[in-house]
Amino acid sequence: MDPSQVKIPPMKDLTADNITQNVHTINSLCEDERMKYVLERLVTHLHDFARETRLSTQEWMTGLLFLTEVGKICTDVRQEFILLSDVLGLSLLVDSIGHPKPPGSTEGTVLGPFHTHDAEEITTGASMSHDPKGEPLLVVCTLKDTTGRPIPNVKIDIWETDSTGHYDVQYPGRDKPDGRCYMHSGEDGVFWFNAITPVPYPIPHDGPVGKLLKKLHRHPYRPSHMHFMFEKEGYDHLITALYLRNDPYETSDAVFGVKNSLVVDIGRAGPEYARKYGVAEDHALLTYDFVLVSDTETGDLRARNSKEALDKLGRKVKIVNGLPVPDLD
Numbered sequence: 561m562d563p564s565q566v567k568i569p570p571m572k573d574l575t576a577d578n579i580t581q582n583v584h585t586i587n588s589l590c591e592d593e594r595m596k597y598v599l600e601r602l603v604t605h606l607h608d609f610a611r612e613t614r615l616s617t618q619e620w621m622t623g624l625l626f627l628t629e630v631g632k633i634c635t636d637v638r639q640e641f642i643l644l645s646d647v648l649g650l651s652l653l654v655d656s657i658g659h660p661k662p663p664g665s666t667e668g669t670v671l672g673p674f675h676t677h678d679a680e681e682i683t684t685g686a687s688m689s690h691d692p693k694g695e696p697l698l699v700v701c702t703l704k705d706t707t708g709r710p711i712p713n714v715k716i717d718i719w720e721t722d723s724t725g726h727y728d729v730q731y732p733g734r735d736k737p738d739g740r741c742y743m744h745s746g747e748d749g750v751f752w753f754n755a756i757t758p759v760p761y762p763i764p765h766d767g768p769v770g771k772l773l774k775k776l777h778r779h780p781y782r783p784s785h786m787h788f789m790f791e792k793e794g795y796d797h798l799i800t801a802l803y804l805r806n807d808p809y810e811t812s813d814a815v816f817g818v819k820n821s822l823v824v825d826i827g828r829a830g831p832e833y834a835r836k837y838g839v840a841e842d843h844a845l846l847t848y849d850f851v852l853v854s855d856t857e858t859g860d861l862r863a864r865n866s867k868e869a870l871d872k873l874g875r876k877v878k879i880v881n882g883l884p885v886p887d888l889d
């Protein structure tokens with residue numbers, strides 16, 4: 561961009577009282593309506609935060625050094641920023657806003673920092689965990705739309721820890737994925753596989769986020785769960801998880817992910833499942849019926865919710881590309 565072509569308003573003698581408006585003015589040169597709106601709100605809240613807390617220079621620098629540490633510990637397989645977002649409740653909030661669910665559909669939850677893109681595809685009935693110390697678990701699920709029709713050929717990512725509560729990426733010598741896979745639903749919308757019974761685990765707490773939790777007197781544990789992610793064109797991308805009932809951390813998840821509709825009981829196969837899936841009658845069994853929402857349904861609901869929420873705040877907005885921007889007409 562040629563600086564001589566940009567009309568920058570004159571800015572001098574800025575104070576606590578007029579700095580915010582001046583930052584808005586210069587940022588308003590941005591041609592992307594949505595980005596301009598997000599930046600305007602971000603700067604407003606950041607400045608108000610500093611004003612309301614009378615943020616000291618030392619505290620501001622502590623915050624910057626903390627974020628620097630968060631960045632430094634990140635690698636291809638360790639995502640401390642997601643963890644930070646998770647423990648601050650932001651991940652859950654963003655998922656709730658971006659993926660609203662009509663009644664009867666499967667609720668979403670936090671992605672967490674342990675999803676990878678290198679999982680291998682398994683076929684129906686195969687095993688996604690090779691930990692001999694885990695309790696073998698048969699998982700049988702159905703996948704339907706909100707009208708009850710089965711959805712075939714959905715890509716399903718599944719990931720869980722081993723029996724010690726560690727994901728494969730937490731082992732320094734990891735040479736291939738384990739405890740994770742992807743598969744596709746069948747023509748009848750059914751998918752089933754073998755796994756191990758999930759166990760509770762602490763989120764990585766040897767880094768800056770762990771130190772923050774300690775300072776806040778918060779524990780780092782997540783209740784036992786198994787992650788699922790569903791993808792198919794025409795359907796809203798669903799990131800969710802199933803949580804085991806009566807886990808000691810069921811009501812104090814460090815990343816706020818548990819929802820009642822996602823809490824499940826681990827049963828036993830019994831004669832019917834034992835015969836059908838070739839396991840012993842006392843084999844651990846998890847069943848669940850997932851319901852996906854179409855892109856259109858989610859988009860409509862999201863737009864309606866946005867309008868309502870911003871109406872309450874007295875903001876006039878229009879929806880562009882599914883997201884609100886100020887309605888200046």
Ligand SMILES: [Fe+2]
Nearest residue numbers: 672674785787
């Ligand atoms: Fe997890």
